[in-house]
Amino acid sequence: MFTLNKYPNSQLLIEDLTAHIVKELQQAINNKGHASIAVSGGKTPIPLFKLLSQQDLDWHNVFITLVDDRWVDDTDDASNEKLVLTYLLQNKAKLANFVGLKNSCDNPFDGAEITDKILNKIPMPFDVLILGMGEDGHTASLFPGAANLMAGLDMKSGRKVVGMTPLTAPLDRITLTLPTILDSQNIYLHLVGESKMQVLEQAEKGDDINQMPIRAILQQNKVNVIGFWTAS
Known part of the structure; x- marks a missing residue:
């Protein structure tokens, strides 16, 4: 089920989204003694990361990973891992446990099996x-028309x-699969x-997930999805 919250400005959106995140993690x-969160990269979440890093939370009991990443070193500006290290794992959130997706393999296709095992460190x-x-309807790194898209959307793959x-978009990526994304509260x-x-x-008007993979998130009934939107 998908619901959408609209905000008059980005600051109010970020404050409310931060409150939602902190409440669920705490x-x-x-309840369990630990919490886990997967975050996306890009410029949009930077203000969110900055505010989230300052929140009072038992960060040493929080596990953080990425929804996807470009297959580049964590020193590269294109790296989502670098983004998280720079803006989220700061201030009070320095105490959190981070697990990245990139490893030493030459490409994400060879490296996926290793990353799959590394992610066992994250409580799910x-x-x-x-x-x-x-703008093309992709989410995570589930891109329309990509050769491996069906593998990423396969609910029975076990990956x-x-x-x-x-x-x-440029650069090879590694991404959580659809079943992994939907393995969320x-x-x-x-x-x-x-x-x-x-x-x-x-x-929302169509149902072809190959054309717009975000539809696989919006139109499923396994997890409630809340959208947080502002015009600017």
């Missing part, structure tokens, strides 16, 4: 998973991650801009 720690289901969405070569979709609203509306 509740998980209270995720208590919180945060997604973004591209946590797959390699992906986008047709509409709460999924939040973070969107900024009028163009993203147009893409979202288009996605």
Whole structure:
């Protein structure tokens, strides 16, 4: 089930999204002794990461990983791992346990099996998973038309991650598979801009997940998905 929250500005969105995240993570720690969160990269979540890093939370009991990453070193500006290390694993959140997706293999297709095992360190289901969405309707690194897209969307594959070569973006990626993404208690979709609203509306009108993989998130009934949107 998908619901959408709309905000008059980005600051109010970020404050409310942060409150949602902290509440769910702390509740998980209270109930289980630990919590897990998977986050997305890009420019959109940077203000969220900055605010989240300052929150009072039992961070030493929080496990953080990525929804996807480009297959580059963590010193590369294109690396989502670098983004998280720079903006989220700061301040109070320095105490969190981070597990990255990139390993020493030459490409994500060879490296996926290793990453799959590394992710066993993350308690699942995720208590919180945060997604973004591209102008082409991709989410995570599940890109329309990509040769390995069906492997990423396969609910019965048993794989946590797959390699992906986008047709509409540079660099090979590694991404959580659809079943791994849906192995979450709460999924939040973070969107900024009028163009993203147009893409979202288009996605809601159709059902071809190959054309717009975000539909696989919006139209499933396994996990409640909350969208957080502002025009700017």
